[in-house]
Amino acid sequence: MRYIYGHEMKQYWKTLLLWAVCVGGMGMACILLYSTMQEEMAAMADSFAAMGGFSAAFGMDQLSIATLKGFFATEVGTIHELGGAMFAAVSSMNILSKEEDGHTSEFLFSLPVSRGKVVWTKWGAVCTGLLLFHLICMGFYGMGFLALSEGIPVKEWFLYQAMQLLLGLELAGICFAASAFSRQNRLGVGLGLVLLLYACDLVSRVVPKMEKLSVISPFAYANASEILGTGKTAAGGALLGAGVLVLALWTAYVKYTGKDQT
C-alpha cells in the first residue's frame, strides 16, 4: 500500500506546500507587522474589548490585542483556522471521487488492491498532509515569535495546535465521507461547508440566542482566543468532534467498499 500512499502524496504535495506557505507566511507576516503596529494596537485595545458580542466573537474580551499573544489569537488565529479548515476540505473532498471523476478507477482497481485498503491509504495521505500543514505553519509562526524575541506559551500553544489538527481532521473526515458518495469533483461543497460552520461559530458568539449553534461547529473548540487566553478548550466539543470523525470515517469506508464502480 505504500506505493499508493506515495502516489497520493506525490499528487498533492504541491497543493500542500502552496497552502502551508501561504497560510503560514501570511501568519508570520502578521506577527512581524505587530512590532510596527504595537502602539496603535495599545490605543485600540480598550475600545476593541468594549464592543460586546463583537469583542467576544473575536475573543477580544479574553485577550488584549495590545499583547502579541492577543494579537496572534485574534488576527493570525483567524487566518490559521480558516486557512487550515479550507485546506482540510481541499485535500479530502475529491480524494476518493477523483478516481471515478478522472476515469482512473478502472486502472487503480484492476491492480490487486481492495477498495478498503484504498480508503485507509488515502485517509493516511490526508492525515499526513494535515500534519505537515500544521507543522509548516507552526514553523512560520515560531520564526515570527523568535524574530520579535517573544516567548511562546508552550502549553497553550500545543493545545491550540492539537485542537487545530482535530478541527482539520474532523472537517477532512466529513469531506472524505462526502467524497465516498460522490462520483464528481465537489470541492465547492467542501469549501461551502467550512464557511458555513465557521459562520455558525461566529453567530453563536455574537448572538446570545444562537449560542447553541456552537455545538455543531468544530470551530468552537479550536478557538485561538479561548485556548490561548484560558489554556483550556471546550472538552465536550472536542470529544464530539472526535466522535464525528470516527463516524465519518466509518461512513466513508462502508459506502466506498460497498459501491459499484462506474
Place this chain on the structure above:
Amino acid sequence: MDNQKTVIEISHMTKKYGKHRGVTDLSLTVEQGKVFGFLGPNGAGKSTTIRAMLGFIRFDSGRINLFGKDIRRHREEILAQVGYMPSEAMFYPAMKVREVIQLAAQVRGVDCGEEGEMLCERLQVDTEKKIRELSLGNRKKVSIVCAMQHSPRLFVFDEPTSGLDPLMQSTFFSLVREYVDQGATCMLSTHVLPEVRRYCDHVAIMKEGELQCVKAVTALTNAGARRIKWVRDGKREEFLYDRDLNELHRELAGHDITELLIEEPSLEEAFIEYYRT
C-alpha cells in the same frame, strides 16, 4: 501445458441495475490457453460481465470463479494474476508514462522491469512523456504494457484495438499469441469481427443481457443459416436461409433455375443473424 484447466467459470450470474436489465443467468467457462472472443451489440451485457468478473461490481446471484477461486472472496489474489485493459485507458494526467508503468508494477509487488522494457520497445512507447500529452492510441499502448508486464495467467481486454494503428494492432495480437502459447488465457471483448475470425478460438455472443451461444469460431460459420444465391425465372436473388434445405428444394420445383449457389455465410453475417434473432 494442461489445456483442460478451467480459468473462467461463470455460473448463473445475474446482475440488475435497479429496474434495468444487466445480465441474466449467464453461465460460461473458458479453458486455459484459449483466446475467447466476447461479442454482442452495445448494451448486450459484455462490460457488465467483465466488471463482475474482475470484482468491480457486485452481482445479485450466481458465482464467478477465476482460477478456481471465488472473485468475491479472493479478489486481490485473483487480480494479481490478471492483466486487464479497459476500453477507455485513462491514467493520471500529470504522471509520466514511466511512472504509471512503474506504479502498476510496484502495487503488484513484482519486478517487471525487463518485461516492461521489452513491451515498451515493441509497442514504441515513449516512457518520458506525460499522460496528458498522449493520444488515445498511445494511452492504449501504455494500458497494454500495464496489462502484460507482469506476465499474467489471464488477460481481459475490452475493445483493445480501438485507436491503435494497424501496425500496432498486429504487434498487439502477436504479443497476445506469444503469451497464450506460453499458457496464458485471453478474453477479448470486441466489435471488430475480423479480429475474432483471425485470433479467437471460441466466441460467446451476448444479446440483451443473455448468452446466445458459445461456439468455436469455425463452427459458428458452419452452423445455422446458409447464404443462397440464385437466378430464378430470370430474376437474381440473394438471401440468408436458416430452415430445412429440403423445404427450399420443394419451393424451387416448377421454377426455371439458371444459377444456384449455396454457401456458408461470412462470420459477419453469422453474427448479424444472432443479433437479429
